Amino acid sequence: AQSVSQHNHHVILSEAASLELGCNYSYGGTVNLFWYVQYPGQHLQLLLKYFSGDPLVKGIKGFEAEFIKSKFSFNLRKPSVQWSDTAEYFCAALYNNNDMRFGAGTRLTVKP
Amino acid sequence: DGGITQSPKYLFRKEGQNVTLSCEQNLNHDAMYWYRQDPGQGLRLIYYSQIVNDFQKGDIAEGYSVSREKKESFPLTVTSAQKNPTAFYLCASSITAGAFTDTQYFGPGTRLTVL
Numbered sequence: 001a002q003s004v005s006q007h008n009h010h011v012i013l014s015e016a017a018s019l020e021l022g023c024n025y026s027y028g029g030t031v032n033l034f035w036y037v038q039y040p041g042q043h044l045q046l047l048l049k050y051f052s053g054d055p056l057v058k059g060i061k062g063f064e065a066e067f068i069k070s071k072f073s074f075n076l077r078k079p080s081v082q083w084s085d086t087a088e089y090f091c092a093a094l095y096n097n098n099d100m101r102f103g104a105g106t107r108l109t110v111k112p
Numbered sequence: 113d114g115g116i117t118q119s120p121k122y123l124f125r126k127e128g129q130n131v132t133l134s135c136e137q138n139l140n141h142d143a144m145y146w147y148r149q150d151p152g153q154g155l156r157l158i159y160y161s162q163i164v165n166d167f168q169k170g171d172i173a174e175g176y177s178v179s180r181e182k183k184e185s186f187p188l189t190v191t192s193a194q195k196n197p198t199a200f201y202l203c204a205s206s207i208t209a210g211a212f213t214d215t216q217y218f219g220p221g222t223r224l225t226v227l
Contacts, residue, residue: 001171004154032213043116044202044218051213090154094212099171102147102154 002028002095006103013081014111021076021106023065023091032094033074035065036102039087047089050074061085083112115139116219118203123224125190125197133188133222135203142209144186145216148172149200158201161186162209190224197226 007022025031035047048059055067065076074091091103116137125131137144143162147155157170161180175194180186186205190197202221206214 009152036218043220044204046215049213049215092154097212100157100212102156104152104154 002026002093002099002101004091004093004101004103006089006091006106008106009104010107010109012109012111015083016080017110019076019078019081019085019108021089021091021108023074023076023103024072025074025091025093025101027072028093028095028099030096032097033065033067034092034094035059035063035074035076036090036092037087038090039084044090047076081108081110083110086110116203116205116217118201118219118222121220121222123222125224125226127226128192130192131190131197131224133190133201133203133224135186135188135219137184137186137203137205137217137219139205139207139217140183141205141207141217142183143206143214144180145204145206146170146176146178146186146188147202147204149202149221155202158188197224199224 004025033050037047038044048057050057050067058064063078088105088107090105094100119134145160146158149155156172159178161167177189200223203219204216206216208214
């Protein structure tokens with residue numbers, strides 16, 4: 001079965017630190033990739049997605065992710081985090097347009 | 113105020129009882145989804161529906177049933193056949209039928225505890 005793995009369960013950073021959250025997906029044909037975020041007390045929402053084209057994808061709130069096909073990776077980055085980025089982040093992969101798989105999530109805590 | 117509502121937020125049931133979780137959306141979306149989330153695991157797809165009166169099994173459909181009689185409603189029944197029903201259940205919707213690539217919009221979830 002297809003799977004998505006997120007390397008870090010909980011990441012703690014100070015404000016202004018740079019962020020990189022790892023995401024690897026298993027091989028499985030056509031793959032579309034997503035990052036979703038859940039802020040405290042809010043619904044899960046889309047941060048960014050990659051379907052094709054430029055492998056560096058920019059999302060909302062200054063986040064970006066890079067698709068590296070050779071490494072089966074889709075890591076999420078932000079140059080300088082803020083306290084308001086404290087949230088849980090989920091990587092997801094859509095295989096062959098009908099099989100959606102989510103990673104277990106990474107909890108990010110940003111200390112002011 | 114458009115969005116997806118799930119009720120109730122917390123639900124308790126005795127073992128062996130069926131229970132139905134509500135999901136309603138007023139976004140006029142064609143597609144709706146049910147996911148289950150367990151601690152330390154990602155969301156897993158239970159069922160999805162692309163149009164009214166049609167639905168498909170996801171990865172873990174055993175022990176669950178759904179109906180889609182109206183576009184805005186997609187209730188999930190957790191039956192007594194589901195071996196480990198205690199979990200957090202999330203409902204989502206997306207604009208277009210047949211397009212998992214569409215952004216999914218999620219509800220607040222229902223935490224089901226079976227005693």
